[in-house]
Amino acid sequence: MMVDNIKHIVDNAIACALANGADHARVTYSKSTQMSFSVIGKDPDRLNMSDESSMYIQLFADSRYGAFSTNQLEGREVEDFIKDSVKMTRLLAEDKDRCLPDTNLYFKDDGNCPDLCQYDSSFDNIPVSEKKKAALDTALEIAGKDSRLVYVSAEYDDSDYYAYMADSNGFRGESRQTLYSISCECSVKGDGDARPESWSYESDMFFDKLRKDGIGVDALKRALGKIGARKINSGKYTAVIESRVASRMVSPLVSALNGAALQQHNSFLDGKLGVKVFPEHMSLVDRPFEKSTPGARLFDGEGVATRNMDIIKNGVVNEYYITPYFSRKLKMPVTADGPSVLEFDMAGLDAAIGKDSYEEMMRAAGSGIFVTGFNGGNCNQSTGDFSFGVEGFYFEDGNILCPIKEMNLSGNMISLWNSLLFIGSDFRKQNSWHIPSLAFSGASFSGV
Amino acid sequence: MGIQFDYDKVLAAAMSTGGDYADIFVEHSTFSDITLRDSSVNSAGNHIDCGTGIRVLKGDRTGYAYTESMEFSDIMRAARVAAGIADSSASYNPVPVCVSEPKGWGYYPLSDAGDRMLSIERKMQYLYMLDDFVFSSDEKVDKVLARISDSITEVDFVNTQGCCFHDVRPMLSVVSSCVMRKGSRVESNSSSRSFRAGGGMLTEGLIREVADECVSRTSLLFDAVQPKGGEMPVVMGAGGSGILLHEAIGHAFEADFNRKGASIFSDKMGKRICRDFISVADDATIMFNRGAVNFDDEGVPGEKTYMVKNGILTSYLHDRISAKFYGVRPTGNGRRESFRFMPLPRMRATYMENGKCSEEELIRDVKYGVYADNFSNGQVQIGAGDFTFYVKSGYLIENGKLTSPVKDINIIGNGPAALASIVGVADNLKLDNGTWTCGKEQQSCPVCCGMPSALVEKLTVGGVN
Numbered sequence: 001m002m003v004d005n006i007k008h009i010v011d012n013a014i015a016c017a018l019a020n021g022a023d024h025a026r027v028t029y030s031k032s033t034q035m036s037f038s039v040i041g042k043d044p045d046r047l048n049m050s051d052e053s054s055m056y057i058q059l060f061a062d063s064r065y066g067a068f069s070t071n072q073l074e075g076r077e078v079e080d081f082i083k084d085s086v087k088m089t090r091l092l093a094e095d096k097d098r099c100l101p102d103t104n105l106y107f108k109d110d111g112n113c114p115d116l117c118q119y120d121s122s123f124d125n126i127p128v129s130e131k132k133k134a135a136l137d138t139a140l141e142i143a144g145k146d147s148r149l150v151y152v153s154a155e156y157d158d159s160d161y162y163a164y165m166a167d168s169n170g171f172r173g174e175s176r177q178t179l180y181s182i183s184c185e186c187s188v189k190g191d192g193d194a195r196p197e198s199w200s201y202e203s204d205m206f207f208d209k210l211r212k213d214g215i216g217v218d219a220l221k222r223a224l225g226k227i228g229a230r231k232i233n234s235g236k237y238t239a240v241i242e243s244r245v246a247s248r249m250v251s252p253l254v255s256a257l258n259g260a261a262l263q264q265h266n267s268f269l270d271g272k273l274g275v276k277v278f279p280e281h282m283s284l285v286d287r288p289f290e291k292s293t294p295g296a297r298l299f300d301g302e303g304v305a306t307r308n309m310d311i312i313k314n315g316v317v318n319e320y321y322i323t324p325y326f327s328r329k330l331k332m333p334v335t336a337d338g339p340s341v342l343e344f345d346m347a348g349l350d351a352a353i354g355k356d357s358y359e360e361m362m363r364a365a366g367s368g369i370f371v372t373g374f375n376g377g378n379c380n381q382s383t384g385d386f387s388f389g390v391e392g393f394y395f396e397d398g399n400i401l402c403p404i405k406e407m408n409l410s411g412n413m414i415s416l417w418n419s420l421l422f423i424g425s426d427f428r429k430q431n432s433w434h435i436p437s438l439a440f441s442g443a444s445f446s447g448v
Numbered sequence: 449m450g451i452q453f454d455y456d457k458v459l460a461a462a463m464s465t466g467g468d469y470a471d472i473f474v475e476h477s478t479f480s481d482i483t484l485r486d487s488s489v490n491s492a493g494n495h496i497d498c499g500t501g502i503r504v505l506k507g508d509r510t511g512y513a514y515t516e517s518m519e520f521s522d523i524m525r526a527a528r529v530a531a532g533i534a535d536s537s538a539s540y541n542p543v544p545v546c547v548s549e550p551k552g553w554g555y556y557p558l559s560d561a562g563d564r565m566l567s568i569e570r571k572m573q574y575l576y577m578l579d580d581f582v583f584s585s586d587e588k589v590d591k592v593l594a595r596i597s598d599s600i601t602e603v604d605f606v607n608t609q610g611c612c613f614h615d616v617r618p619m620l621s622v623v624s625s626c627v628m629r630k631g632s633r634v635e636s637n638s639s640s641r642s643f644r645a646g647g648g649m650l651t652e653g654l655i656r657e658v659a660d661e662c663v664s665r666t667s668l669l670f671d672a673v674q675p676k677g678g679e680m681p682v683v684m685g686a687g688g689s690g691i692l693l694h695e696a697i698g699h700a701f702e703a704d705f706n707r708k709g710a711s712i713f714s715d716k717m718g719k720r721i722c723r724d725f726i727s728v729a730d731d732a733t734i735m736f737n738r739g740a741v742n743f744d745d746e747g748v749p750g751e752k753t754y755m756v757k758n759g760i761l762t763s764y765l766h767d768r769i770s771a772k773f774y775g776v777r778p779t780g781n782g783r784r785e786s787f788r789f790m791p792l793p794r795m796r797a798t799y800m801e802n803g804k805c806s807e808e809e810l811i812r813d814v815k816y817g818v819y820a821d822n823f824s825n826g827q828v829q830i831g832a833g834d835f836t837f838y839v840k841s842g843y844l845i846e847n848g849k850l851t852s853p854v855k856d857i858n859i860i861g862n863g864p865a866a867l868a869s870i871v872g873v874a875d876n877l878k879l880d881n882g883t884w885t886c887g888k889e890q891q892s893c894p895v896c897c898g899m900p901s902a903l904v905e906k907l908t909v910g911g912v913n
Binding site: 051081193231270411447 | 568709829908911
């Protein structure tokens with residue numbers, strides 16, 4: 001569907017909502033095309049293709065609020081749906097804090113906006129045969145090449161996502177992103193009946209920049225590395241967390257910084273704005289204008305213009321994620337509805353803390369546990385107490401000695417981050433969050 | 449509803465490249481939710497989602513495409529895309545369609561039009577009632593967040609074997625969480641109930657049950673600590689402990705993993721895998737249960753499938769692809785999240801049958817260990833067999849007695865080893881009717897789990913060392 005037509009549908013939906021009694025409306029139309037192709041061993045397994053569109057309609061009527069969606073976008077049907085939605089909204093309890101953002105906060109396209117470089121214009125021209133070949137070549141890197149290999153599957157995925165958002169206060173914004181990925185999963189014959197498995201993955205927003213080789217080899221290397229894994233003695237160890245899974249340690253902080261959790265008093269960072277909770281050398285920043293990064297954006301889900309934010313500055317909680325609604329509830333300024341591109345600020349970081357890689361961290365730490373994967377677990381958002389299943393390797397003198405599994409890493413988020421030992425610079429630029437390898441001293445592991 | 453287009457033409461297009469089998473899955477879903485926050489029912493939503501999925505099988509390969517459009521030309525285009533998995537040419541001879549009817553009235557009949565979707569006024573009334581119940585139960589309550597959601601999904605299905613069915617699938621869920629404050633300490637917890645049923649299932653009694661559980665679970669946490677971690681015996685309390693079965697063995701019994709040789713149980717069919725007093729079933733036939741299915745999403749009637757009978761592995765959970773591979777009949781486990789996904793072998797209501805001990809006897813046998821009865825999430829690595837589940841709260845067991853409450857511990861074990869080390873099963877089987885949702889290959893499916901209390905000799909308990 002042409003973009004002009006989408007804009008016309010959105011404008012009509014807003015007009016329909018207002019004509020039927022809404023005071024304000026925000027409508028988001030999203031449209032995507034996806035394809036995936038997978039192989040098992042050397043044979044094709046699945047082909048999956050789709051196009052989809054849907055409309056998300058947020059209504060504000062008599063200080064009441066409702067959120068509605070439909071993928072049935074034909075004229076009469078949409079009109080009836082909106083009419084019923086306004087009626088439903090008006091039955092709810094009044095909430096005067098529900099309204100559109102202050103227009104001064106809106107993103108405005110003045111013609112000088114940065115190009116976030118998130119759309120690959122060659123998307124429609126890439127031959128299906130090339131996509132299939134990418135999956136097959138990945139599996140063939142290892143299929144039949146190691147007698148211990150039990151199973152290998154590789155998959156190619158791509159998507160083209162477009163969204164247009166408009167509201168009755170005049171906001172207009174659109175974004176378009178392409179994303180390509182190749183992944184590989186494999187399992188190998190382990191001790192007894194065990195079949196240790198692992199995976200590897202590459203992605204990029206541009207097909208010609210997508211790394212297409214070495215993914216199968218990496219998955220196999222990781223699976224073979226798990227053979228003979230066992231649990232070791234419970235105790236306190238230095239934990240080095242590999243960059244590809246280190247965002248697991250940051251997610252609980254982001255949840256606790258969220259306005260919805262704060263408003264419900266369900267956050268271990270409630271009341272900590274401006275307070276030094278974390279160590280001096282920890283600065284977590286949000287950089288929404290990073291180019292060619294999936295999380296980058298010019299405006300958030302309510303049209304509020306994004307900006308660079310120092311979320312945690314030298315250990316001090318500097319910003320919460322506050323939407324206009326929770327801004328009014330909490331009497332705090334609007335920031336953003338959530339993180340865009342999170343990074344650790346490495347500028348001026350002491351060389352004793354900033355490290356290039358997890359290998360360098362292991363050498364500096366001497367002994368400990370190198371965590372390469374998490375297996376379940378959770379974090380209590382009220383208290384910050386957590387317990388995560390982990391797998392990885394035990395290391396001594398900076399060298400890996402044996403694989404470990406069936407162990408838990410437990411503690412409290414604030415205590416753990418206060419034992420932050422090293423911050424790496426080895427994050428994957430293709431991820432939404434640029435979280436590098438991290439190391440913590442005296443982390444509590446449970447095993448034998 | 450019924451399929452409104454010429455499905456023979458669509459199936460012919462799907463089979464045009466030499467596929468062995470094709471099916472059409474048409475879905476229309478209406479989902480409503482309404483939320484109470486700060487003692488005010490101040491947000492609600494209604495969501496319509498519909499479309500058609502076309503699947504083509506050629507040997508073990510699958511081609512899948514879907515469209516949200518009701519235009520016949522778009523549905524035909526999806527069929528031709530799905531046909532791309534095969535690479536020859538063939539003509540398709542339609543077979544006579546035989547409409548399948550559910551057993552009796554089915555496992556989730558709707559009594560009348562009012563039972564289909566609740567009025568917003570009625571849902572608001574129940575949310576305010578829930579808020580009152582929670583706040584009046586404990587003076588420590590600071591905040592309540594509660595939600596009622598209900599949905600009706602209508603499915604029409606036809607395949608190249610002439611199988612055809614229509615199914616109306618309701619779902620009703622109530623979820624409540626509360627935050628309590630005691631001095632400077634804050635704790636939160638939640639409770640939920642979910643049924644494949646219409647609004648008639650929502651009663652004052654159900655609301656009271658959710659409120660009471662939410663309050664008692666949260667209040668308990670103020671006395672709870674993270675224990676010292678390590679290997680120890682664990683008594684799994686009746687009900688939600690079924691997550692042990694779901695994660696430790698259920699996923700590993702899903703036949704697609706075994707067909708690919710990726711499961712740790714791949715070579716265990718017909719062999720003893722645990723003690724003879726243990727039987728584990730996956731059941732689609734429990735009335736109004738969240739995991740009930742009249743037909744799975746590829747037209748196979750729902751049934752009760754024993755995975756383990758008297759300690760012997762007796763059946764995997766099959767969809768049509770794996771059943772064909774193993775030369776057995778499908779078990780009705782071919783499920784999908786929606787028309788956007790192809791079906792996969794998935795669990796329904798998974799539970800262990802009763803043993804002969806009492807829960808007290810199981811606890812009495814433990815010198816030092818953990819009793820776990822409130823869970824949040826779990827996960828498994830199919831090949832290694834390592835599983836985990838998160839214990840929101842429970843108790844320490846010391847010298848055969850429950851002592852201090854514990855909280856926020858991850859328990860981790862190995863599926864075959866854990867199953868083999870279940871040394872006692874009580875006679876108090878309970879299904880947990882919470883909002884259990886299983887994730888696999890980016891698809892979510894509603895499930896249920898249950899268990900009598902059971903003693904596992906040794907699991908790794910996360911804790912502070």
